[in-house]
Amino acid sequence: xxxxxxxxxxxxxxxxxxxxxxxxxxxxxxxxxxxxxxxxxxxxxxxxxxxxxxxxxxxxxxxxxxxxxxxxxxxxxxxxxxxxxxxxxxxxxxxxxxxxxxxxxxxxxxxxxxxxxxxxxxxxxxxxxxxxxxxxxxxxxxxxxxxxxxxxxxxxxxxxxxxxxxxxxxxxxxxxxxxxxxxxxxxxxxxxxxxxxxxxxxxxxxxxxxxxxxxxxxxxxxxxxxxxxxxxxxxxxxxxxxxxxxxxxxxxxxxxxxxxxxxxxxxxxxxxxxxxxxxxxxxxxxxxxxxxxxxxxxxxxxxxxxxxxxxxxxxxxxxxxxxxxxxxxxxxxxxxxxxxxxxxxxxxxxxxxxxxxxxxxxxxxxxxxxxxxxxxxxxxxxxxxxxxxxxxxxxxxxxxxxxxxxxxxxxxx
Numbered sequence: 001x002x003x004x005x006x007x008x009x010x011x012x013x014x015x016x017x018x019x020x021x022x023x024x025x026x027x028x029x030x031x032x033x034x035x036x037x038x039x040x041x042x043x044x045x046x047x048x049x050x051x052x053x054x055x056x057x058x059x060x061x062x063x064x065x066x067x068x069x070x071x072x073x074x075x076x077x078x079x080x081x082x083x084x085x086x087x088x089x090x091x092x093x094x095x096x097x098x099x100x101x102x103x104x105x106x107x108x109x110x111x112x113x114x115x116x117x118x119x120x121x122x123x124x125x126x127x128x129x130x131x132x133x134x135x136x137x138x139x140x141x142x143x144x145x146x147x148x149x150x151x152x153x154x155x156x157x158x159x160x161x162x163x164x165x166x167x168x169x170x171x172x173x174x175x176x177x178x179x180x181x182x183x184x185x186x187x188x189x190x191x192x193x194x195x196x197x198x199x200x201x202x203x204x205x206x207x208x209x210x211x212x213x214x215x216x217x218x219x220x221x222x223x224x225x226x227x228x229x230x231x232x233x234x235x236x237x238x239x240x241x242x243x244x245x246x247x248x249x250x251x252x253x254x255x256x257x258x259x260x261x262x263x264x265x266x267x268x269x270x271x272x273x274x275x276x277x278x279x280x281x282x283x284x285x286x287x288x289x290x291x292x293x294x295x296x297x298x299x300x301x302x303x304x305x306x307x308x309x310x311x312x313x314x315x316x317x318x319x320x321x322x323x324x325x326x327x328x329x330x331x332x333x334x335x336x337x338x339x340x341x342x343x344x345x346x347x348x349x350x351x352x353x354x355x356x357x358x359x360x361x362x363x364x365x366x367x368x369x370x371x372x373x374x375x376x377x378x379x380x381x382x383x384x385x386x387x388x389x390x391x392x393x394x395x396x397x398x399x400x401x402x403x404x405x406x407x408x409x410x411x412x413x
Contacts, residue, residue, distance in 0.1 A: 047186025081360020
């Protein structure tokens with residue numbers, strides 16, 4: 001008779017945590033601000049490729065822009081992390097948002113006046129993604145500062161939920177952008193959304209005091225590396241993410257190409273089908289807190305890696321839109337659960353004064369294998385077919401799972 005009582009206590013504890021989360025003023029401000037920024041970012045992400053295609057009709061231009069936007073996270077994340085640990089997080093976040101507003105307004109004005117130099121687009125894309133990462137790194141520190149440890153997982157789940165929900169709205173947002181006669185209106189919408197977020201974030205309570213630093217930049221970066229290496233479970237998780245991000249990058253690159261080339265989906269159909277991944281993400285973000293309370297994080301990461309591999313196999317055998325949509329749902333489900341657990345564990349086990357550096361270092365490491373994997377997937381699709389990429393990703397994930405199962409990571413709680 002004790003088991004039902006235990007389950008009841010767990011349920012009550014979970015409900016109390018959720019109430020504490022949503023009665024925390026600072027978290028609510030961060031959540032609403034993050035929702036507005038997520039919406040504005042989605043408009044920008046959809047508008048910019050359409051603008052570039054309208055201007056150049058060149059896939060090379062679009063892929064070059066994608067590569068440039070990818071660089072800040074890979075090259076600058078660890079250095080941004082050191083700076084975040086040095087400065088006032090609220091002030092840093094406000095500057096990051098404000099700089100994005102300025103860049104977006106300038107880019108809009110350049111297009112409005114007929115100045116359409118690709119170099120300007122490349123520079124703007126690099127600056128926007130750099131500021132975006134700077135903001136999200138600082139937000140991770142602020143969340144750890146304003147919430148107790150037991151609320152970090154539901155907080156990250158809430159952020160993931162709203163981001164995924166807005167991602168599902170992608171087709172509707174694309175329709176909104178296409179409704180305007182000038183596509184660059186999307187840049188103006190993003191700038192306005194970020195402006196609202198800027199003023200809302202000013203309401204955040206921050207009593208953080210900047211401490212004097214007696215060490216130089218290099219010593220502080222070294223301190224972050226030392227902390228990461230001493231945190232053996234987080235180090236193993238970082239190594240795991242390097243590989244699962246590589247297989248995810250391979251699959252991400254091929255999904256749209258497979259849908260267009262093999263399944264012959266038009267743009268409207270593709271938008272609807274891609275929303276299946278978003279639905280899976282919504283479910284994942286809704287159940288991850290409960291799963292985390294029942295299962296050790298090492299087991300969750302191992303099992304989601306295995307299940308993602310099986311999802312890639314379903315993509316490999318998909319020969320109609322129904323199987324394809326179902327596999328994308330699972331793809332979003334398992335990927336979201338894994339990601340939230342990784343973010344939460346990193347926050348939970350990192351000292352507050354080092355969270356910026358640890359987030360930056362791990363953020364850079366997470367992306368190490370992705371460029372090679374993405375390029376390789378393109379060549380594999382060229383030599384064979386897109387399905388071969390899904391099968392290869394499946395095999396890699398199964399091998400990664402076997403490593404997790406035999407490693408100390410499996411016992412990480």
